[in-house]
Amino acid sequence: MKIVELNVRSHKRCEMIDITAEIGRILREKELRNGTITLYTPHTTAAITINENADPDVLHDMLYGLSKLVPLDPQFQHAEGNSDAHIKGSLIGASEILLVEAGKLQLGTWQGVYFCEFDGPRSRRVKIKLSES
Amino acid sequence: MKIVELNVRSHKRCEMIDITAEIGRILREKELRNGTITLYTPHTTAAITINENADPDVLHDMLYGLSKLVPLDPQFQHAEGNSDAHIKGSLIGASEILLVEAGKLQLGTWQGVYFCEFDGPRSRRVKIKLSES
Amino acid sequence: MKIVELNVRSHKRCEMIDITAEIGRILREKELRNGTITLYTPHTTAAITINENADPDVLHDMLYGLSKLVPLDPQFQHAEGNSDAHIKGSLIGASEILLVEAGKLQLGTWQGVYFCEFDGPRSRRVKIKLSES
Numbered sequence: 154m155k156i157v158e159l160n161v162r163s164h165k166r167c168e169m170i171d172i173t174a175e176i177g178r179i180l181r182e183k184e185l186r187n188g189t190i191t192l193y194t195p196h197t198t199a200a201i202t203i204n205e206n207a208d209p210d211v212l213h214d215m216l217y218g219l220s221k222l223v224p225l226d227p228q229f230q231h232a233e234g235n236s237d238a239h240i241k242g243s244l245i246g247a248s249e250i251l252l253v254e255a256g257k258l259q260l261g262t263w264q265g266v267y268f269c270e271f272d273g274p275r276s277r278r279v280k281i282k283l284s285e286s
Numbered sequence: 287m288k289i290v291e292l293n294v295r296s297h298k299r300c301e302m303i304d305i306t307a308e309i310g311r312i313l314r315e316k317e318l319r320n321g322t323i324t325l326y327t328p329h330t331t332a333a334i335t336i337n338e339n340a341d342p343d344v345l346h347d348m349l350y351g352l353s354k355l356v357p358l359d360p361q362f363q364h365a366e367g368n369s370d371a372h373i374k375g376s377l378i379g380a381s382e383i384l385l386v387e388a389g390k391l392q393l394g395t396w397q398g399v400y401f402c403e404f405d406g407p408r409s410r411r412v413k414i415k416l417s418e419s
Numbered sequence: 420m421k422i423v424e425l426n427v428r429s430h431k432r433c434e435m436i437d438i439t440a441e442i443g444r445i446l447r448e449k450e451l452r453n454g455t456i457t458l459y460t461p462h463t464t465a466a467i468t469i470n471e472n473a474d475p476d477v478l479h480d481m482l483y484g485l486s487k488l489v490p491l492d493p494q495f496q497h498a499e500g501n502s503d504a505h506i507k508g509s510l511i512g513a514s515e516i517l518l519v520e521a522g523k524l525q526l527g528t529w530q531g532v533y534f535c536e537f538d539g540p541r542s543r544r545v546k547i548k549l550s551e552s
Contacts, residue, residue, distance in 0.1 A: 154552075155453075156520050187288075188552075189324060189415065191455060193518050195527025197471040202376040205330040214362045214369035215376060222355065222373075222488065229480045236480035240488075243468040243481065247530075248516050250381050252326050252415050254289050259413055261328025264380075280525055282455065282518050284552035286287075286321075286417035320421075322457060322548065335509040338463040347495045347502035348509065355488065355506075383514050385459050385548050387422050392546055394461025397513075419420075419454075419550035 154183055157281045163273030167220065169202075169212045170268045172279065173260070176251070179281055180258055188285040190251040190258070195280060198238035198272035200245035206265025219244075219271075238271035245269055253283075287316055290414045296406030300353065302335075302345045305412065306398045309384070312414055313391055321418040323384040323391070328413060331371035331405035333378035339398025352377075352404075371404035378402055386416075420449055423547045429539030433486065435468075435478045438545065439531045442517070445547055446524055454551040456517040456524075461546060464504035464538035466511035472531025485510075485537075504537035511535055519549075 157179050161170055176190065192201045205211040219241055229236040249266065252259040260266070268279055290312050294303055309323065325334045338344040352374055362369040382399065385392040393399070401412055423445050427436055442456065458467045471477040485507055495502040515532065518525040526532070534545055 156518055156525065189417065191516055191518065193516070193525065195525070195530060197469070197477075197527065197529050203330070203380045204372055204376050208364055208366075210363040210365070211330075211369060211372050214359075214364050215373055217361060218356060218359065218369065218373040221359070223484060226480075226484065226487070228483060230476040231474055231480050232476070233474075236477060236484065239470055239477050240481050240484040243470050244377055244510055246379060246512060246515075247469045249379075250324055250326070250383065250516065252289060252324065252413055259289065259326065259328070261330065263330050264328060280518055282552070284417075284455065284550075286415070286419070286552070322550065336463070336513045337505055337509050341497055341499075343496040343498070344463075344502060344505050347492075347497050348506050350494060351489060351492065351502065351506040354492070377510055379512060382512075383457055383459070383516065385422060385457065385546055392422065392459065392461070394463065396463050397461060417550075419548070419552070 154283045159279040161268045161277045163270035163275055166273055167216045168270040168273055171265050172268050173265045176266055183283050185253050185283045186256050188253050191282040193248045193280045196277055198235055198242050199277055200242050200269040201249045202245050202267050202269055203249055203264050205263050207263050235272045241271045287416045292412040292414060294401045294410045296403035296408055299406055300349045301403040301406060302400040304398050305401050309399055316416050318386050318416045319389050321386050324415040326381045326413045329410055331368055331375050332410055333375050333402040334382045335378050335400050335402055336382055336397050338396050340396050368405045374404045420549045425545040425547060427534045427543045429536035429541055432539055433482045434536040434539060435533040437531050438534050442532055449549050451519050451549045452522050454519050457548040459514045459546045462543055464501055464508050465543055466508050466535040467515045468511050468533050468535055469515055469530050471529050473529050501538045507537045
């Protein structure tokens with residue numbers, strides 16, 4: 154199936170944006186029965202992850218924890234001053250793969266899919282590839 | 287092919303459980319010749335990774351290193367007190383993809399596949415999708 | 420399609436080696452029109468990632484940042500003394516998935532694909548699986 158592009162708008166420097174509902178909508182429109190969905194961000198200071206969708210405090214703690222883990226550092230040389238965001242991007246990763254069976258997205262009870270912004274606010278994209286298998 | 291579910295039982299808060307043999311067994315039963323195997327955990331405080339299967343000290347050092355990397359923090363707000371486990375889950379990632387050729391799992395000599403428990407002990411699941419390609 | 424193997428030679432202990440051009444060449448040779456490319460390293464002290472291909476300072480900062488994040492630690496027990504490399508391997512991950520549409524690799528403007536060496540110098544391999552879908 155052709156790649157679908159999803160536009161995402163971030164409003165802070167670091168933010169986790171829930172895109173689960175959009176993926177569910179695309180799955181219904183494309184009528185994939187069995188296979189995989191690959192989510193891919195073409196940006197180098199952003200990422201895709203799967204994590205808890207119930208208590209928003211988890212998202213706060215994840216962004217706070219990642220910022221403590223990878224602070225800005227005086228030894229960074231990249232002139233744009235966003236090397237922390239590049240490192241977070243590679244730690245979390247540019248893609249996620251989801252499973253589909255009998256037309257249903259196989260997420261766990263507490264799982265949501267998140268676009269991770271590490272150098273916003275910006276206008277961003279996610280490429281979504283549905284594959285039958 | 288239909289998704290296969292593997293049950294995994296953890297016995298500590300943090301633990302790496304070798305599931306390589308189970309994946310080999312499923313591959314033989316399903317008779318996939320060429321393609322990929324996607325491993326996916328539906329949990330938000332666990333992960334899947336590939337690492338050394340020879341010296342168990344590597345697993346000790348990995349769990350110890352991850353715990354130093356992401357300690358519990360007084361600024362965490364999530365009431366369950368397991369935000370470190372959520373962060374580790376997203377750092378390691380909810381899925382792994384393995385390659386299969388001529389019916390053989392394409393692991394490196396020293397590689398094993400591990401279910402990573404970050405908030406056990408619990409009863410857990412791994413969803414396994416075999417795809418021909 | 421059959422797995423293609425790419426040989427990579429690292430020259431330092433930690434190094435990010437751009438393999439984007441090689442992947443483009445394999446894509447043209449194999450004439451994949453629509454689908455995915457899975458990149459997989461069979462090593463446990465290396466990884467694959469996608470990040471900026473414009474300013475080489477980003478690569479410097481990423482390697483420096485990862486080394487600050489996961490230093491060698493006197494509590495590590497693995498006798499080879501490279502547990503930091505094993506941890507970095509699992510944090511960045513053994514594989515990446517790329518999208519292909521109309522014969523074109525769907526990378527972002529600033530994205531390149533990197534083999535990450537964390538315990539070189541060594542002779543390394545990347546397994547590349549092209550799948551139509």
